Amino acid sequence: MQNHPKKFFIFGIIALLALAGCAAEKPQETATAVKPAVEQAENVLKGKIAGKSNKAKSISIVVGKGDKAKTVMLKFDDNTKGIEFAKKGSAAIIKYDVKDGEKFATIIKPKLAKLPAGVTEIKTEELRGLYENHADMTVIDARPASRYAQARLPGAISIPVPEMKMGKETVLPANKEQLLVFYCGGPT
Amino acid sequence: MSTTNAGLAKKLGYKNVRVYLEGEPAWSKAGYPTYTSKGYIDTGNIVLIDIRASHKAVEGRIKRAVSIPYDDLEDRIDDIPRNAPVILYSDDQEEATDAVDDLRSDGFKHVALVPGNYAGWVSAGGAIEIGPIASTEIRWQRILGKGEVSVADFKKATDGGDPNVFVIDSRTKEEVAELGIFKNTTNIPLDEITSRMNELPKDKKIYVHCSTGARADMAYQELKKNGFDVKFLLLNIEEAECDCEILRP
Known part of the structure; x- marks a missing residue:
């Protein structure tokens, strides 16, 4: 008991x-x-x-x-x-x-965010560098679609969390080796 | 949220998954441009500015854009509402990102660009206007958020024109002693709101204000939780928009 x-x-x-x-x-x-x-x-x-x-x-x-x-x-x-x-x-x-x-x-x-196993954090300058070098990557905005519509990172696609859970990942690249960078509204 | 998606991607077998934890706010703060969507440009409550030279705007501009050539932007910066989402476009990406940086440096929090600038808009099939520009006046009204009272309703209450409203000033006693208080208003500092709820009428609407809206918002949350019919004023009361009469000490 x-x-x-x-x-x-x-x-x-x-x-x-x-x-x-x-x-x-x-x-x-x-x-x-x-x-x-x-x-x-x-x-x-x-x-x-x-x-x-x-x-x-x-x-x-x-x-x-x-x-x-x-x-x-x-x-x-x-x-x-x-x-x-x-x-x-x-x-x-x-x-x-x-x-x-x-x-x-x-x-x-x-309250610090915990990263899922095997996933690493990327900081602003490194991400900026990847853009500059036209790195082969897909940047994904995990916020609600309305926030994505207002202001998003260059070339980012929108997959809000509920849609990812329902399988909208079909819009992710077929190549599973490609770099994916997820972001949202930050800790602040 | 981004961590949840990253975890799901990892499960799907993506090998190279990273999370930009600092997110969009950090990206903007670092001075890098953000972009907006076609639907938001079409229907959002935004200020859309064409920063190209005037003659180019006459030849064709995004529908409902205001023409403010980049050279004039600094002079007109105070005409742009500070809390409005501002969307800019040019035909020169460097000029566009410079303008974003200028506005952000001046304190604008929501500034973004049209993807691909004017050419990008046209090739995406966006609506345009052609011809002389009748006005470069910026008309923008903030849509009231949850729990907010309009300045007009608030003013009516402090003017004594709405007997069904009880107005609370949630600033400190010291602030009120120094700066005065609006008419028909009771001073209950935020930190006393919980202990002084018995002073509040249950059968009236309650409006709360402070100096900027931050404390009023907190008092609003607290009163709402306790079943009051309450709204708050999200405005710096020193702004000219709120010309409510003040009882000076």
Whole structure:
């Protein structure tokens, strides 16, 4: 019986980690990272920073996905660690204490994206170099089609995540040796 | 999201898969051009600018483009709404990317190019206009986002013309003491909003403002969660657009 609540917590955390965004992670890859957080599950928030006000010393963070998404407001002060990671739009993990019914952020950490096995990161300048050298590559925009329509990288094609899951990969090159570069809206 | 797709591609057997985690925002920030789609140019709520010389625009331009030759762009930069998505085209790629860089350096956040410039548009079968240019005035209206109140509705409420609205100023007491407060407005600093909800009428609409909209947005989220009929003003209240009357201290 002892096991049940714990399992439930792990499930909850996995659900939180599955949040949309560049930082989206796959459950099996995060299983190891989940453990330390489990003990303090009720005092940790993971999600996207919706706003920060230095004047009001408040941060708001959106946790949960889709219809279950909700915004949580926390206070911070000079003792809050990692306040620089509370940037609007970035994914963050916030540990907090509850004082007088209000949440006080104690530690803020950036939520880093995990790369699937065998996949490596590419940085701006290297990518720019590949463009300059007309490298044989396909650049794929994983954001929703509307965002792709507004502003995309040169020559990028659009495959939003849901479409990739449904098999739109048919638009990918037949040559499986060719370099594929996926991008989205970044961590910020 | 990009990592999810990369994982799926890997499973499909692609051997050489990489992820540009920093994504489109970093690409733009580094000064490199981004491109837009035909449908967005046709129907998006954008400012489309033809930066070629005027006579070329007269000979043929993308439908609904405003002609601002690159040489005049600097002089006209303040006519372009800062929060509008701006799409540019030229017949010279270098000039086009220079213009993107100029606008971004000036603080424009959403600037992109027409793929292939004017020639690319024509060869893609895009709609064009030919003939004299009647006006180079830029008309663009921001579409209100979720939870936003229009400046007109907000002004009506602070003017006292809408008794069904309760207006909250979510700035700090110090800011209000120094700068004054709008008429018909109650100061509840953002950090007090949770503890002072009992002061708010449940049967009225609530509008929240601050100095730029950031705190108002947070207060909006908090009040909405607690069942209030609330909207917020996303505007720097120092802008001329909001000429609501202020009670000076």
